[in-house]
Amino acid sequence: MTHRDLREQNRRSWNAVVGAHDSHRGDLAGFLRGGSSTLFPEERSLLGDLRGKSLVHLQCNSGADTLSLASLGATLTGVDISDEAISSARRLSRQTGIPADFVRADVYEWLATTAREGRRFDVAFSSYGVVCWLPDLESWAQGITAVLRSGGRFVLVDFHPMAQMFDEHWNLCGSYPSYGEPRLLAEGVGDYVGESGGGLTPAGFVEGVQDFENPERCHLCSWGLGEVVTAVAGAGLRILALEEYPYSNGERRFGGMRELPGRRMVPPEGVPVVPLMYGISAERS
Numbered sequence: 001m002t003h004r005d006l007r008e009q010n011r012r013s014w015n016a017v018v019g020a021h022d023s024h025r026g027d028l029a030g031f032l033r034g035g036s037s038t039l040f041p042e043e044r045s046l047l048g049d050l051r052g053k054s055l056v057h058l059q060c061n062s063g064a065d066t067l068s069l070a071s072l073g074a075t076l077t078g079v080d081i082s083d084e085a086i087s088s089a090r091r092l093s094r095q096t097g098i099p100a101d102f103v104r105a106d107v108y109e110w111l112a113t114t115a116r117e118g119r120r121f122d123v124a125f126s127s128y129g130v131v132c133w134l135p136d137l138e139s140w141a142q143g144i145t146a147v148l149r150s151g152g153r154f155v156l157v158d159f160h161p162m163a164q165m166f167d168e169h170w171n172l173c174g175s176y177p178s179y180g181e182p183r184l185l186a187e188g189v190g191d192y193v194g195e196s197g198g199g200l201t202p203a204g205f206v207e208g209v210q211d212f213e214n215p216e217r218c219h220l221c222s223w224g225l226g227e228v229v230t231a232v233a234g235a236g237l238r239i240l241a242l243e244e245y246p247y248s249n250g251e252r253r254f255g256g257m258r259e260l261p262g263r264r265m266v267p268p269e270g271v272p273v274v275p276l277m278y279g280i281s282a283e284r285s
């Protein structure tokens, strides 16, 4: 299977699940319209002051974070491969009155086209479950560098590859991810929003779609943190910060996760500290 075919299959799997995810999100439009934000402190801190900046949000999904970023005073472009996610994001933009340009495109194709057209951004941002959909880190990172203006920044917040080494009961079950080896998930993208029972629905949790089954399988790519950092640095971006966080924002990925204020999920008592997320800030010279 070519990388392009793999990404197209992932698009179908995402298209199938977006409705189930959205069904749990409550009055997200009212939440955003009222000035609340779906962003977590980690990305806020790495992104810094966004007033007056142009920002591209890569793999933006249904756009709630994109619109939260726009509310901080930036001009937003959101890019996602899923037709359903982009339709949902455009609807949310209309319902909230918060402007953002949502583009349905494969991230690799969008980065290449945008660089060719000479468009440049102050900030590129991507977060929470994004690197696992990328079969080629080098061209992704090079594409990001190419759409940043000189002095522009790239911020990435994602789940830590260490987390993939444990099963839901915190038993070590796999090797540390590396080489981006595609892994077939026959059950496709799941309803992790429903399973997180409120962790990913700051506007309130709605039961919504029950027992979702995805008819479309997907392919995940397993990358180690060193490979991600090396790709970013190798693309000419200067690493300003690499943060590792011993908790997971929103997602209840493992059994017994305890929820701290701010939808911060931590392991149960007795589980040793392991990094569950990381954040990178890098600058184009």
Ligand SMILES: C[S@@+](CC[C@H](N)C(=O)[O-])C[C@H]1O[C@@H](n2cnc3c(N)ncnc32)[C@H](O)[C@@H]1O
Residues within 6 Å of the ligand: 007, 010, 011, 014, 058, 059, 060, 061, 062, 063, 064, 065, 066, 079, 080, 081, 082, 085, 105, 106, 107, 108, 126, 127, 128, 129, 130, 133
């Ligand atoms: C877990 S979601 C990211 C969450 C998102 N940051 C948010 O604010 O909700 C992953 C997203 O990556 C998108 N995606 C996967 N492969 C892609 C690709 N090749 N190009 C663009 N988007 C892609 C999916 O459609 C999905 O919306």
